[in-house]
Amino acid sequence: MAFPKEFLWGGATAANQFEGGWNEGGKGLADTDVRTAGTVTEPRYVTYIDKDGNPGKANQFEKLPEGAHRAVLEGYNYPYHEAVDFYHHYKEDIALMAEMGFKVYRMSIAWTRIYPKGIEEEANQEGLDFYHRVFDELKKYGIEPLVTIFHYDMPLYLEETLGGWTNRELIDLFVKYATTLFKEYKGKVKYWLTFNEINSIMMMKNLFKGYPEENIKSDFVILHNQMVASAKAVKVAHEIDSNYMVGCMIAGGPSKYPLTSDPKDVLKVQQDLQETVYYASDVMVRGEYGYYCPRIWKKYNIDLNISEEDKEILRNGKVDMLTYSQYGSGCATTHEYTDKAGGNLDMGPKNPYLKYTDWGWSLDADAMQISLNEYYSRYQIPLMIVENGIGANDVLEEDGSIHDPYRIEYVRENVKSMAKAIEDGVNLIGYTMWGCIDLVSASTGEMKKRYGFVYVDKNNDGTGTLKRYRKDSFYWYKKCIESNGTDLD
Numbered sequence: 021m022a023f024p025k026e027f028l029w030g031g032a033t034a035a036n037q038f039e040g041g042w043n044e045g046g047k048g049l050a051d052t053d054v055r056t057a058g059t060v061t062e063p064r065y066v067t068y069i070d071k072d073g074n075p076g077k078a079n080q081f082e083k084l085p086e087g088a089h090r091a092v093l094e095g096y097n098y099p100y101h102e103a104v105d106f107y108h109h110y111k112e113d114i115a116l117m118a119e120m121g122f123k124v125y126r127m128s129i130a131w132t133r134i135y136p137k138g139i140e141e142e143a144n145q146e147g148l149d150f151y152h153r154v155f156d157e158l159k160k161y162g163i164e165p166l167v168t169i170f171h172y173d174m175p176l177y178l179e180e181t182l183g184g185w186t187n188r189e190l191i192d193l194f195v196k197y198a199t200t201l202f203k204e205y206k207g208k209v210k211y212w213l214t215f216n217e218i219n220s221i222m223m224m225k226n227l228f229k230g231y232p233e234e235n236i237k238s239d240f241v242i243l244h245n246q247m248v249a250s251a252k253a254v255k256v257a258h259e260i261d262s263n264y265m266v267g268c269m270i271a272g273g274p275s276k277y278p279l280t281s282d283p284k285d286v287l288k289v290q291q292d293l294q295e296t297v298y299y300a301s302d303v304m305v306r307g308e309y310g311y312y313c314p315r316i317w318k319k320y321n322i323d324l325n326i327s328e329e330d331k332e333i334l335r336n337g338k339v340d341m342l343t344y345s346q347y348g349s350g351c352a353t354t355h356e357y358t359d360k361a362g363g364n365l366d367m368g369p370k371n372p373y374l375k376y377t378d379w380g381w382s383l384d385a386d387a388m389q390i391s392l393n394e395y396y397s398r399y400q401i402p403l404m405i406v407e408n409g410i411g412a413n414d415v416l417e418e419d420g421s422i423h424d425p426y427r428i429e430y431v432r433e434n435v436k437s438m439a440k441a442i443e444d445g446v447n448l449i450g451y452t453m454w455g456c457i458d459l460v461s462a463s464t465g466e467m468k469k470r471y472g473f474v475y476v477d478k479n480n481d482g483t484g485t486l487k488r489y490r491k492d493s494f495y496w497y498k499k500c501i502e503s504n505g506t507d508l509d
Contacts, residue, residue: 029501030117030122030451031117031126034173037100040101047132048138050131050132050174053101058465060378065079067092068089099460099482111157121498121501126165126167128168129167129169139178167205169194169212188245190249194249195252198253213269214269218270222239237321241324254340273390275349344395345407348383383410385437389437393444396445403446405450407452427493428492456474467484
């Protein structure tokens with residue numbers, strides 16, 4: 021049997037995409053609360069009021085007009101406001117997780133539910149109490165929570181008033197928030213992740229044509245500040261409870277291939293991974309920037325002017341485990357190409373040997389074994405796959421059934437690939453399939469792009485009953501967990 025007896029099977033969600041209750045329980049306004057719905061072809065927008073009081077909208081990565089501030093406006097669909105309403109359905113949802121046999125549930129805490137603006141002296145008791153109820157419900161069924169402290173969701177006040185993560189003041193505000201969680205939920209939570217896909221910001225310059233040079237420079241500063249904040253939080257966590265296991269979370273594994281056998285393509289892949297993946301994981305696992313970083317800084321004319329104090333903080337705040345999102349794989353080339361792929365933050369040419377989803381994401385289960393081996397050979401600390409899944413347009417039949425053989429096939433092949441990596445000697449301790457219950461897509465803001473084993477009756481326009489339905493994959497995953505990954509038929 022490849023999977024260890026104590027292997028942590030489960031699923032994953034994020035508060036902003038799943039929780040809802042955006043203005044309940046004393047929760048403050050988050051930057052995600054002013055983001056509209058989109059589609060695979062229509063971008064998501066941020067809504068705002070300009071300095072003269074006029075409403076407007078901008079692409080979520082555009083700079084707003086001078087003097088404008090983000091706001092919730094009439095006439096727009098903000099999918100995160102209700103999401104799929106875990107805030108009111110958490111008992112039902114956790115019971116469904118327990119029915120599947122979950123050993124672990126990866127979730128995130130909304131910063132604005134604990135500190136509505138991010139600057140308060142005292143935490144919001146209603147927010148603290150809500151997560152106590154969630155953790156107590158999980159404990160009832162023997163499910164371990166794996167808590168992400170920051171999952172692309174921060175108080176809007178910090179963004180607009182302090183300038184967000186370019187301001188070093190956020191480091192201590194984050195550490196205060198994390199410390200509150202470590203103390204409040206001691207004995208209820210063992211596994212923590214500091215920042216979700218912390219390296220994703222390094223991919224922005226490659227994703228968006230004409231990405232401004234000033235944004236590139238600020239992105240390096242933002243990531244440095246976040247890694248310092250993470251390291252400080254890790255140290256505090258260990259001081260509060262030596263049993264805490266704190267990890268980093270990286271976007272995408274090192275599963276990128278050269279499109280051709282041209283040595284220049286091989287070199288491009290190596291340097292792409294250093295710039296977008298290892299740049300962050302080396303700091304968080306090894307406690308220092310990689311030897312190749314000066315080359316990257318020179319390329320973009322970056323001067324971080326890292327202090328000795330920051331270097332010391334990074335050395336003393338190394339994580340206990342590395343977790344990451346593994347959906348498929350990417351390609352890179354120095355040659356011209358026309359057939360472009362989509363993916364989780366990593367675009368590039370399509371691989372002629374692979375199939376792709378309707379959203380352009382590659383289907384590549386071998387990438388799981390490859391990335392696990394690459395990470396483990398580099399770091400040799402425990403690994404977890406905390407996001408893996410397939411977004412699809414599932415159909416609710418008249419009898420309430422949902423037939424999703426494509427999802428069963430996707431997870432089955434990835435489970436087989438994980439088993440092979442474990443047989444290779446990789447210390448893989450858990451797997452949480454992304455969007456285990458349908459949630460709002462982060463990239464497009466759609467409900468139509470569904471990931472879950474459980475279907476939620478909600479449409480792209482926000483209508484629907486929110487009723488939960490078990491998909492065929494629900495029963496398959498239940499069997500997979502019961503057999504510890506051996507019965508995959």
